[in-house]
Amino acid sequence: MSTLHTVNKSPFETQTLLSCLNHCREGDAVLLIEDGIYGGIEGSALSEIVKESAAGVSLYVLNEDVKARGIDPGRLLGEVSGVDYEGFVDLVTQHDRTQSWL
Amino acid sequence: MSDTKKFLYVNRKAPYGTIYALESLEVVLIGAAFEQDVALAFLDDGVFQLTKGQDTAGIGVKNFSPTFRALGDYDVNKLYVERESLEERGLTEDDLQEIMYEDEDDDWAEKPSIRIVSRAEMAEIMAEQDVILSF
Numbered sequence: 001m002s003t004l005h006t007v008n009k010s011p012f013e014t015q016t017l018l019s020c021l022n023h024c025r026e027g028d029a030v031l032l033i034e035d036g037i038y039g040g041i042e043g044s045a046l047s048e049i050v051k052e053s054a055a056g057v058s059l060y061v062l063n064e065d066v067k068a069r070g071i072d073p074g075r076l077l078g079e080v081s082g083v084d085y086e087g088f089v090d091l092v093t094q095h096d097r098t099q100s101w102l
Numbered sequence: 103m104s105d106t107k108k109f110l111y112v113n114r115k116a117p118y119g120t121i122y123a124l125e126s127l128e129v130v131l132i133g134a135a136f137e138q139d140v141a142l143a144f145l146d147d148g149v150f151q152l153t154k155g156q157d158t159a160g161i162g163v164k165n166f167s168p169t170f171r172a173l174g175d176y177d178v179n180k181l182y183v184e185r186e187s188l189e190e191r192g193l194t195e196d197d198l199q200e201i202m203y204e205d206e207d208d209d210w211a212e213k214p215s216i217r218i219v220s221r222a223e224m225a226e227i228m229a230e231q232d233v234i235l236s237f
Contacts, residue, residue, distance in 0.1 A: 003229060019114070019146050023225045099234040102114070102122070 002027045004095040008034040008102070011046050018046075020101045021053035029058040029091055031083070037061045037069065040080040047077060054079065062088060107232040108139045113148035115237065117167070118158065123151050124166050126237035131169075134176035141180035141231075142173075145187045145224060152183065152216070154199035167199065174203025179215045186221045 005028060011017040017039045020030060032040050039050055040061045050059075063082040066073060073082060083091065092098055111130050115122040133140060144152060151167070158165040173179065181201060188194060201215040219227065228234060 001229060003234075015146065016114075022221060023145075023228060025225055025229050097231060097234060099112070099228065100236050102236050 002029070002095050004028070004091050004098045005030045006098065006100050007032055007036040007039065008100075010035040011039040011050070012044075016101045018049065018053060020099075021050070021057065024054075024057045026056040029060060029095060030054065031060040031062065031088065031091055032080075033062045033065055033088075037065045037071065040066075040076045041071065042075055042077045051077060051079060060087075060091065106137070106139050108141070108230065109133060110141050110143055110228060110231040110234045112143045112145070112228075112234060112236045113151055114146040116147040116150040117156070118161065118163055122237045123148070124164075126235075127166055127169055129235065129237075130173070130178060131176065134173070134178055137177075140178045141182060141227070142178070143182045143184070143224060143227065145184040145221075147187075147191075149183055149187045149191060149193060149198075152181070152198045152201075153193070154197065170199070171201050174201070174215055179203035179205075179213070180217065181215045182217050182219050182224060182227055184221055184224045185218050188218070 005020050005024060007017045007020050007030060009016045024030065041047060059080045060083050061076060061080050063084050111126055113123060113126050117123040130140065130142065152170065156165050156167040195218055198216060202212045203215050204210040205213050
């Protein structure tokens with residue numbers, strides 16, 4: 001039994017990503033979408049705490065949202081995997097429920 | 103038609119700065135008519151929705167906090183409040199309004215609907231749901 005969490009806000013603007021990670025259980029997945037993708041950047045003021053809080057959790061970003069914002073995928077945390085919209089659908093089907101963090 | 107699902111409404115916003123909190127309560131009341139297993143979660147700024155003594159007369163919006171006390175009549179009597187979120191905001195359970203329901207399985211005894219849980223317990227509660235709606 002696992003949960004797919006989606007986060008669509010920048011962690012530099014709200015605490016949502018950190019709150020989400022603090023409520024994840026082992027085996028859950030977190031998909032960063034829209035402005036949420038900024039939480040996946042390596043070398044930011046928050047990347048260490050994101051990595052630490054995401055232990056045991058699979059991190060994903062939506063490629064289209066990364067590309068739209070001009071972020072080079074090479075700048076993302078090594079722990080983060082990119083998915084396209086089809087991959088997003090796959091993640092939804094692979095988990096028992098989806099929780100959208102607003 | 104007995105396949106009841108577990109619904110959790112997650113409240114993470116303070117009550118009057120945005121419309122999220124009121125909309126959540128509206129949806130809970132609508133959903134209650136469908137006889138599902140409904141619970142509410144209050145975490146992060148969502149815990150501010152339950153403070154006692156709210157008086158909105160001066161800001162020209164409806165004070166919807168008394169509506170939480172009506173939820174018991176709709177068989178909505180699981181209001182999980184996260185302890186860490188209260189503590190981070192300098193609040194304790196005593197700062198929250200009293201919300202009671204009558205337990206029909208226990209001779210209609212009055213019982214508190216608010217249940218204070220830890221962050222880890224909240225994560226477990228979320229993991230037990232069929233459907234999670236966030237506000």
